[in-house]
Amino acid sequence: MLGPWIHEVVSIPVHVHPPDTIGNETRQTRQLVSSHQQFNGGVGGPRRGVKLCAIQSTTVHEWDIEECEKSFNSLKQALISSPILTFPRADKDFILDTDASKEEIGAVLSQNIGNEERVIAYFSKSLDPWSSCEIQNVQLEDPAIKPILEKKLNSADRQSWQKIAPESPVTKRYWALWDSLHLKDGVLYSRWESDNGSSCRWQLILPDSRIPEVLRETHDSTSGGHFGVMKTLSKTRERFYWD
DSSP states (O other): OOGGGOOOOOEEEEEEOOGGGOOHHHHHHHHHHHHHHHHHHTOOSSOOOOEEEEEEOSSOOOOOHHHHHHHHHHHHHHHTSTTTBOOOOTTSOOEEEEEEOSSEEEEEEEEEETTEEEEEEEEEEESSTTSHHHHHHHHHHSTTTHHHHHHHHHOSSOOOHHHHTTSOHHHHHHHHTGGGEEEETTEEEEEEEOTTSSOEEEEEEOOGGGHHHHHHHHHHSTTTOOOOHHHHHHHHHTTEEOO
16 A cells, blocks of 8 residues: 555665575565565556665675664654645544554554555554654653654764754763663663673663653562562563663
8 A cells, every 4th residue: 555655765685595595584585576566567557666685695794783884764754744644634434444453553554545545554462662763752751861763763973962952861861871771672671781891781861751660560570579669670670771
């Protein structure tokens, strides 16, 4: 349904192992290419979409996370911009397509305008409060995290001090950690590394609204052991970061 209006082409190189070493990931990639081709084959009119390029390689390809995030965000931006997304027409009937699973529910509101079905609005909601989608939404609702996350989603380059100066002190402290902040599934994480570099871990940038819930879960959970205040805080800080 959306194929004819996607104008940005996202080219993702896929490194394929020789036939005798093809694993599940390669087979899944081929299935994805096949599904993509079947989808585009059923859509009429001019169309462009995600292009996967198979490249023979004897080494395992390591994905560039930031480049993948950039490409995915470009695709998302195209889907929520004109000409894909349009304004509703009061003289036209509305079409509501819905879908649901045990984890998420979603819907697309559209109208037949001219000879095309045009998207009016999208809706999705995760039934898991800790899904990537829900956490990103909560991060975007946090006034201190939102400016940093939005800039990370749009560019890998750190904004100048002049542009960040009007923001809150907490946002400025996150800005100072820019090189340690990374996106995973559109969610902001901080990369912590031990002094000797022997170990590292990803800490979720935790919005203020989720801090009480995380502390309570850490303290009350079966594995939490009802630690004291300082031990609960220390255990929580292993997985989460907040200012």
